[in-house]
Amino acid sequence: MDHPRPPVRDSWWAPISVDLLLKVLNVTILHPFVAWIIPLCFRAEHQAWNTNPMVVSITWAIFVTLLWMGNVISHKIAYGMHREVDLSEEVIVITGGASGLGLLIAEVYGMRGATVAVLDIAELESTEARGITYYKCDVRDKAQIARVATEIERDLGTPTVLINNAAEVVGKKLLDMDLEEIEKSLTTNLLSHFYTIKTFLPGMIRSETGGTIVTLSSVIGHLGAARLTDYAAAKAGVTALHKSLAAELQEYPEIKTILVTPGQLSTPLFHGVKTPNAFIAPVVEPIEVAKEIIKAIDLGLSDHIGMPLYARWVDWYNVLPVGLQKIARKFSGVDSGMETFIGRRGTQQSEKNGNLI
Structure with missing residues (x-):
């Protein structure tokens, strides 16, 4: 399935980014297995235990192993044990699943034998999925969600996984937006999460196998950005909702929660937006985010998925002195990225006119 994509640099080094370098390091010298291979190779060459190469390589291997163990222990302390997941028994509900990231996850699970219900106001792009x-459903309408929930229960069974993926981007300055556009955006991006969780969570709690709630937020919810006042406010609220809900669900350890805070995705939702720095803030491919979400769901884990690298460290931005924050915003270009915004409506209009973007 081909979607119009945001413009990218044509140079040969365009795919190179901090995230790519870190990915290479994580499967080489930062991986415990590889780190221990090095001193073993030295030992195979009959190096004495007290030689510099042996001491340095063993010290490095111990350091990397301790970091890996610390990360595992930290995750268990934060999120607890996993729940058992049997895809043949899972009923997965995905809002906004008719296109983009939502459809990608739906197709993967559909092909793997899970039961998938897609809720969207738009028609499903792939009729052969x-x-x-x-289920045609406007997630801004509580009555429609209640009706569809009854139909899903009747047709497919009790939902065990809820992926709140529906999103709306207006892409205008606050003073240029109508009140109706603001209300539509906030209802789609924030209030719909309350509606769906209130609808589907009770069934997960009653289920013997528990369930998983996946919240699609955004790094913009932490930073804010010009021309994204509505979207940023909603995503900040979604992040707060997820964290508060996770705290409330501690008495239900069989319910897992996954928060996803990606940077710019190469989907029609943000078509036309140019990343200011492809090395530090590369555009994220939906397949990469989908892989991490699917992995966490399959393992029955709670998690916080942030992609690319800066999305996992963005909280430190607020620790900086306000002057440095101003400089960082100017340097990053976060407030100018939406100047070339086209969005989903623009791509649809171009397709109607027979134009390729």
């Missing part, structure tokens, strides 16, 4: 049942 296997294992997917489409």
